[in-house]
Amino acid sequence: MAVNAARDLPKAVAAIAIVALAFLPMAKMPAFYESFIYLIFFWVSLSTSWALLSGFAGYFSLGHAAFFGVGVYATAALTTKFGVPFLMTVPIAAVLAALLAAGIGAVVFRLRRLRGELFALLTLAVTFVIATIILNTPIDGGGGVFMSAVPLPHLMPTQTGTIYILGFAMCVLTLATAWWVAHSRLGLGLFAIHDDEDVAEAKGVPTFRYKIAAFALSAAIAGAVGGIHAMYVGFITVAGTFELTVGLYVVLMSVLGGARHWLGPAIGATAITALLYAFISGGEAIMGRAIVGLILIAAILWLPDGVIPAIQGWLKRRRAAPVTTRAEVVPVVPTTAPQISERSILQVRGVTKRFGGLQALAGVDLDVREGEIFGLVGPNGSGKTTLINVISGFYPLTSGTITLDGAEIGRDPAHEIARRGVARTYQIPRPFVNMTVLDNVALCATFGGPARSQAEIRDEAMHWIGFTGLGGKEDVLPAGLNLHERKFLELARALAARPKLLLLDEVLSGLNPTEIDNAIRLVRAIRAQGATIIFVEHLMRAVVELSDRVAVLNEGKLFALGAPREVMRDPRVVSIYLGKAYAA
């Protein structure tokens, strides 16, 4: 009961706050308070919308003013030049801004390189281009747009009240959207993109689509906010609308509050807007600006992740014992005789991969049978990892075909391949660093496996955490794991996707002998559950012990194929390894 009450309290407070704020204009309080709170709504909506892409997915944009500005001018131009009713222009403003974002995204998000500062600069450049176009075309033309003659619907007794309620509705809608995104598949995918986009894609997150969706959603909200704000400002100029500091303040607000949390930007926006109004009196305005600057510097230095993460961290430390269910450690069952069918699950035909002048794969043919453990060995640079990367879709093929269960997958994007049941691990573990162990595994279950309910996904994740011996570490961040545990987290993540085909890239490297024994038992147990495994390994003891068949790659070509002991005894194979392999 007590737990329920504690959990419901925030909901009740939020509900009361929403109702109270909705009826505020009826309270006949001085219009200034409506205006002031409207401006808070305005900044909350704008900074929250920024965070949808930039905070959640880490695609940091300096050009949010572009989408806001498109909204402002959509409403300004449509109401004054075409007589469109104001309320109708707001959704149009949203759509136009969203289309612009989707268009930019469709070009930019295809280029893996355009991340980080390059994306930020690109958005900034787009802002300048759009501002200049509006300035020099009849949309504005340089004289500004005066909206005094545009009628405002009487939603509330006063004009300010009407704008207040629109801003309020927008703010609630924005926060609801942010909450929904943060708790949805989309949000989960975006958080994964933030941490490691390539891995997210390999785990089945349709990164391209998700980024465009987040960008369009973010822009749509900014556009609608702009549409409403045009009415509030009344006289629109290009210099005032596309002001550089708009984009910077949005970033500042989001980061101050905590850009990865749906409520973070709202807190930052409220704090900074209030702060900017703290020094409006004529005598202290100039010094006030400097004081605001100092406060912001201090806030960022001492709360680098923002207010909400700081509070969360504090709450976590304060709690005596975390109430979490521990995953049960599933005993690793000794395996029965393997069931290897004659049917090949994976067919690789004439696969080549070129990087500029370098031929990494020079025509590889392979058949992997359903249920087998297929070892892939070869000296450094022989193309093992490249082959894994090609099968999992990380690299596009140069030529050849790859067929999984009869379906051609060689040209599919990585997330499609993941959904078809191919999972992989990374030689150097690449966990999502801002997600707990549980979330890391749950994400892979969500995007990789069949469609399941939230509860089923959680159970599945818990099962594999237990299976890999990570029970008790569910709420730990990857930074809190040692190398051995991280390797096993890689395995748990791959297994949670219930793969038909599991690609293991040197899971044993860096482990001590006991850990290796554990891992070997684990791999056998995985196969016993019905997965086919291709594993790349340097450690020949493990290769010989585990594999049903072994393929040797050399200089991008299949060099030898057969039963492990025979292949390893092949003098040609020994010669390419120069005998080093057995010494290891």
Add this chain to the structure above:
Amino acid sequence: MPSATLLGQALISGVLAGGMYGLLALGLSLSWGLLRLVNLSHFALAFLAAYLTYELGTTYHVAPWWAAAMIVPVMFLIGIAQHWLFDKFKVNELASLLITFSFAVILEVAIQLYWTADYRRFETHYSTMSIKAGPFYIPVLELALCMVAGVLAWGTWLWLRKTYVGKALRAAAEDADIAAAYGVDHKKLAYLLSGMGAAYAAIAGTFIALIATLAPTQIWAWLGVVFAVVIIGRLGNPLGALLAGMLIGASESIAMAVFEPAWAPVVSFSVLIAILLWDPEWL
């Protein structure tokens, strides 16, 4: 169609005016590329130096180069002090942007408190001198600016490319831990580099005082275009920054000579967008 003289003159003016973009981009590019710190207060420091040059010149009749000689060491120390803060708090790229934004606001206030927000103009006879070359005129001040920028960019480039210090810095920019393992004292070099960045801002500021408008809000006027220059010139590449500055300056100027001048920003930022999408090897 504009005449060849007009186009040639626009090209000369543009390239030389672009020297200012390059000079401002220089310090920014170094700290961004090699220290992963985006220093927005670079512009504020440049304007502080410009106002100091103005003050020394108008009140005490100090020649601009002597003014620069006095201001540069002070700015160098400010740069070091700034880096002390970043170092102490282990500030990352994004936080550095926001902190230096706030710092720039504080400097803007400081400038406004002493010099007011009203426009200032440092009147010297250099500002209108030019050399005649055939049908073209080459403005002397901008030429001097480009030469100074060229020397600084070239010198910094050589220093980074040829010496142990430069190699160490570049190694540290790639991976600070590995560099540390090879005995590179990244921290000391970072302080040196921050000081240099601020010193370059001071030199740019001296020229701003002679060439451009002085008003506190002008701090923000250069930001967009100089960011574009820093990126086009490749982060951490001083010669690239200068060349990119001249490229942007020239493209803006040609655009102003051929089209309606107000369209010029579209040209420079479209160049940036095109280069980002085109993905040339040097980026």
Add this chain to the structure above:
Amino acid sequence: MNDRMGAWRRRHVLGGFIGLAALGAPAILRAAPSGQPVKVGGTLSLTGFLAQTAVIHKIAAEIMIEDINSRNGFLGRPVEYVLLDDQSKPDVARSLYEKLITVDKVDLIMGPYATAPILAAMGVAQRYGKVMIQSSMGIPNLQTYDMAFPATPFGPEPDKTYPNVILDAMASLPTPPKSMVIVTSKFPSAQFMAKGMRIEAEKRGVKVPLYLEYEAGNRDFGAIAARVKEANADFLWVGSLGLESNQLLEALRKLDYTPKTSFHLYPAPGPLALSPDGNLVWCSTFLEPDEPFMSRPGMKKIAELYKERATKANLPYAIIDAQAAGMVAAWQILEAGVNGAKTLEDKQIAAWLKKNVVTTVYGPTKFDGLYNHGEPAQLIRQVQDKQWKVVWPKQFVAPGVKLIPT
């Protein structure tokens, strides 16, 4: 535990007080006491990208309040100016006028400066039926509220009337210019005048071979100067703000070209007058500290006080001109309106102003025309010996001064 809660509460209560104090107690300018003060609220862009001229307006307002209070105040009560900073943002300006009217409950309001904040404030004034006097809006047709009054005599259609003042002055030259290059900033009020100039010039047979618009805040004028030089017209008309005129003239000098005669719309007056390139250039104005303006009531004292305060505030140009005079006139109009209508009721003040002539530093001013404007009185001044002298129209020219042809 209790202690901690106590400290927590103290901090919050304290924080709350600081917040409330900041929101509720703007700077109160000293007034001579004689009864309950009349509060007049207004904003200026003290910070932000319009802040260049804020201090000028602030000094002018302070001088005027002292001046008014040294006489009879408003209806015998002292005047108090409740001044807030709109941060150069129209949305902030709007909210602050709402604060002044609905929270601070000021008796009267005074307009801000620059078009965007003025229009933001005007909307609020209209909703609350307040008289708003503004000093500096260069696009009169935007002033759509019937209780808004302009303090500066642009006239209702300055884009038609003022170009003709310039064309008249041009025609008076020994060799009247036959062609004109127009270069303007895309700043709304400058572009508005430039468009009008082009139309009126062509109407009167002055050719416009080149008309250029540049982005407000343009950095490099080299290419524009090259085009101006190539067009080589008899007259150069520049729709400039701030230092843009200085920059364009310097860029022209670098090309070894000096325009025969040039006109500049709203430049920063000090730097242009002091520039070697500024000699004999023309510029718009409404008033200079010279005859006949100095003979206007109170003007001499105001000009002296302004010089003293502006120097003290470290302003680069400490001489009163149209910028400061606009604010002076705005307060003179408000004073006349209140004391003339003998009430603080906005409607009656507005009615009184529409019916009467108010004598300000700009001379007799009426508000009975279109957009509440009276007669235009935009003049031309010229830099002569590094000083601005009104040179046109002739009735405003000081004895011994004349338009010097170039």
